[in-house]
Amino acid sequence: MNDVSQIIITIGSVQIPIHQSIMVWLVICLFLCIMAVICGKKIEKADPSKPPKGLVYLSEEIYNLCLYVVQGNLREKTKKYIPIFGTLMLGMLLSNLSGLTGFQNPTSNVSFNATLAIMFFLMIQFNGLKKGGLKARFKELCEPFPFLLPLNIIGELALPISLTMRLFGNILAGTIITLLVYTLITNIAPWGYLGLTLTPFIHAYFDIFSGVIQTYIFFTLGTYFLGQQVSEEAE
Template sequence: MEQQVSALEITFGSFHLEIQQSILVWLVLCVIFAVFFIWAGKKIDKADPSKASTGVVYVCEEILNLVLYVIKGNLREKTKRYLPFFGTLILMMLVSNLIGLVGLQNPTSNVSFNATLAVTIFFMIQINGIKRAGLKARIKSLSEPMAILLPMNIVGEIALPLSMTMRLFGNILAGCIITMLIYTLMKSVMPWGVLGFIFTPFLHAFLDIFTGVIQTYIFFTLGSFFLGQQVSEEEA
């Protein structure tokens, strides 16, 4: 029976390492985006600010507007400080969610990948909260409105990365599974299954494009919101 290769296996003697396709896709995307950002940065440096933006400079401006739309309302005056971090991850996650359209495994369909991103944002929230007000003040904030609620508030804080991880993982993986089942069904009822291609564009439009965009927006809206609570000044 033919099996689809879904992982890269590396063996040196007794050492065995298996790298899932989803992680390989993410690593390739990291290289591609690193090259793109360096190239785009040089183009932006050479651009004439007195003229209308074109080409890659215009694309980068639109990407910036997209990122600001997601995080600026939450981070407010601290937006510029965290813009590189959120901007890079928003763009890369968006592409990761959409890459299933070309037949590759979505990195975000891997729960360990999602957990890594969510835990990173969680520690960023906690560390910045402690740096801003001090450890004592952070513990005090978790004890409000009553000290007896401290354990429940701690559980609530820990639930954030868990909920972010499982929400993204569940939605992206479900889309992958449903798409796979539809194509398997089409293959099993050939030649009539070819009629399914009439509906598959709508299937991909919802499960890959719409769901991918929405889940990226939700993930980083939540992350920037809770980070903004720790680093932004209170609104007047």
């Protein structure tokens, strides 16, 4: 299956190719849905008078971790947005770590990252208009001086581009560097066996450390700008 770069679904005369990275994302979504149902039932049956353990404890720790990332930016609106952002954070984290399995990371697909970044952009703009209307939003873009309106608009449009390319560049670069190292090790055999001792450290950085950091940065930046529009404490 690792050699399958895409599958093609044929509907009549129309062919729809589905890239490997998207297939991996669909598997991750299915896994999260199944785990959500299982953990939900475990939490319902758990005795609140006893310390949590097993999946209940793991669920609480994951929830607290998601709160740590977004609560400082969303403040009193955290409870409203934690379901969607918590789910997306877990999905992105698993996507970044999926490179350990040998499959292509969904986050190395620029269209995948752009979809998440545009979602943030639309949420920010929608809440900005909802907060005070079109007039107030236009006035906000003219601050501190009206002649800065074009620069402020460019700044707003730069957010989804920045989120997309930062995540795409870091994840794809890690994948390429890891591939180059494996190719080098193969070509310098028999010294390649010695080189294999370095690969765990390479994966620890590019697949684990970098994957976790990029997830944190993506949602920290996104929720920061969203918090400027939805949080009353930010005003």
